[in-house]
Amino acid sequence: MHTTAYKPHPSEKMKAALWTGTKSIELGEVPKPTITAPKDAIVHIAHCTICGSDLHMYASDLNKVMQQGLIMGHEAIGIVEEIGPEVQNLQAGDRVIILPVITCGECFYCKRNEFSLCDRTNPYKELEHMYGHRLSGIFGYSMITGGYPGDQAEYCRVPNADLTCVKAPKDIDAKKLVGVADVTTTAWHGCELAEVGEGDIVGVWGCGAVGLLIQRLAKFRGASRVYAVDKDIDQLGIAKSLGMIPVDVNEHLYPADYVLSIEPHRLDRGIEASGFRSTNSAAHATMRALGIEVDSSDTANAVIKATRKGWNVALIGDFFYTTNNFPIGMLMEKAMTLRGGQLYAQKYFPFLLDIVVEGKYDPSFMFTHEDNFENISQNYDAFFNHKVPGGLKVCLATAFGRAQK
Template sequence: MMKAAVWVGNFKIEVQDKPKPIITNKHDALLRVTSTAICGSDLHLFGGYMPGMEKGDIMGHEFMGVVEEVGPDVKSIKIGDRVVACFDIACGHCGQCSNKLFSECDVTNSSDPQEDMYGHRTAGLFGFSHMTGGYAGGQADYARVPFADVNLIKVPSTLTDQQVLFLSDILCTAWHANELGEVKKGDVVAVWGAGPVGLLVVQCAQFRGAKRVILIDNAKYRLEFASQKLPGVELLDFGEHDTVKRLKEMVPNGPDVCIEAVGFHYAKSLMSKVEMAVGLQTDPADIINELIVSCRKGGIVSIVGVYAATANHFMIGPLMEKGLTLRAGQTPCQKYWDELLGYIESGKLDPTFIISHEPPLSDASHSYKMFNEKLDGCLKVVMHPTPA
């Protein structure tokens, strides 16, 4: 048996005894988890906003650890290796994986409801509901990783867990947001959301040479933190200013790139809140519309915040008439792993600044509440299972 953080209902996480996973496929690896984080995407599941959750599901898609066992066909990973797992589960050999679209793998997600809803299935995702395969997550003492050669990266002993853990998702996602936006030297970039992903998006944009980066949120402690940790970032508090009007004052022609790092359960307008409450839509278009209206003509809108299904009142008119490019998608972590690990090793990128709390896994219930309700200056929670 092992301890694991499990979903038992909306806004309810419990640490329970669960069976220790076993290798069930010759390409599997079994990890003893050393560090595991709570992601903003986990809050979509925590609150019941994402369909497909079942009572007892093990949470978590950001985790790393030490390899305890490998299947007979695992080639590049061996027992004792210290590794990071990616949140997206790829087979490594289908057409999508061959094109480095690992998060769109054709093999690892068997969800018929998702195919019916989306037209195709995404890859399987760890700890992310049965819409994405129902895989047990990594907020546990142990985790099984399918296709270990594809979905694990070995990390050097010279780097701490804190330095490399976010290769599992959010550092790669921040880089992916910049890649989708084609952020380059001299660009003006606006970023919606000062959570962990948004903060890392700013760091990556600055590293890539953006001339100006504007960060938008209404949580004052997050904006103050950004001003301290990310020199040169410009702040826009939408609790004090209308976002679109203030951006127009700051950048009259509009930002070159607008990046959404918020996600679908943060509705701003009363209309969106009502329509979501009565089931007329699953996702608000409020924030995406702000990106579309604010972006310069011919600019790029990049969406890495998670969205589930349908959004009413989406402003397709200005998207088309302004000649904008809209890009979105779950991050193919494996595509960026080696490059980003190199930047971490050289000190060019340091994602550790976002970590605010490091409790034991046994405190998962409180940690979710703290992160969801933005208590105690919480920015990013990294939990540590009790060593075996």
């Protein structure tokens, strides 16, 4: 294997999306990254996107674990420019998907394919005080996951590149590859945690990109009926067009009760994909506004109530801190299994990439808008305020990505 040593050029700059405070992402110039460890790769970013979980940082929910100037982002594809001397599976010129989870591949959890629980890639010691353990590193996702610079930038340093990059064909549409990097992988993880299988009746709270993909993948895995629960009329319309049964929370204030009224045997699998900011009751909305709770269990309560005794509920919308009025009695007495966690990204490849390449599954529908990377600040504002054209996600092309066409 040919390996090129990377020679740092301190004067080289790149454009990057920088966190500068609440509702403030600025496109700035920072030094281009260099190889700092033998298993690193430098990837020239072609396309990236904004994740719904990026809004936790944008909207101040994670301000206390943010750092001025952190490069945002964890969903991108690009071309390998340089590799470190111990990278074995990549070469300069390879097209790659950058996975969001940074993993060592050697610890107890990585050996169990539980990559987001990696013991070694997150230096943030305070997480041990919060949770008793550290979790893996994640690109561009606050100090709580290691403070790694993200890939909403023209270049990204990828640690442990053999494990964190997936080689991709050069003739596949960029939107399909960006769509499989994180959102599809997270959606598949949700289906895995809930153990969605043939004939199941599934309820998914949330019709953003992740929720919609969970719904589609549940059908892909053989679910007989999938309920799509949300307040957003446009996103509910997309869910209906994909063959789901929409439940409008504006019309049905207590969606669990509504689902139970038409599914007397309850849901087999319930999946929460709307996140800790989602509230429906006045009580939780008030507690969030007053700072009495940080996370909200509103949707989790509904999912647990609507799901069959003894079966599975999965939490995929990000929860970080604490909540009030969590239905621990209902969970225990109904003998249910509740599971959550960040995606095991590396575990689900190459399978997910294969079904995209083979045409069995296409995640690109989630990109209802395309724009230039240089406009990322405006796109954060549009995403936060539900003003992305088409209602879902934007695919951003860097100058390098635009030149590839």
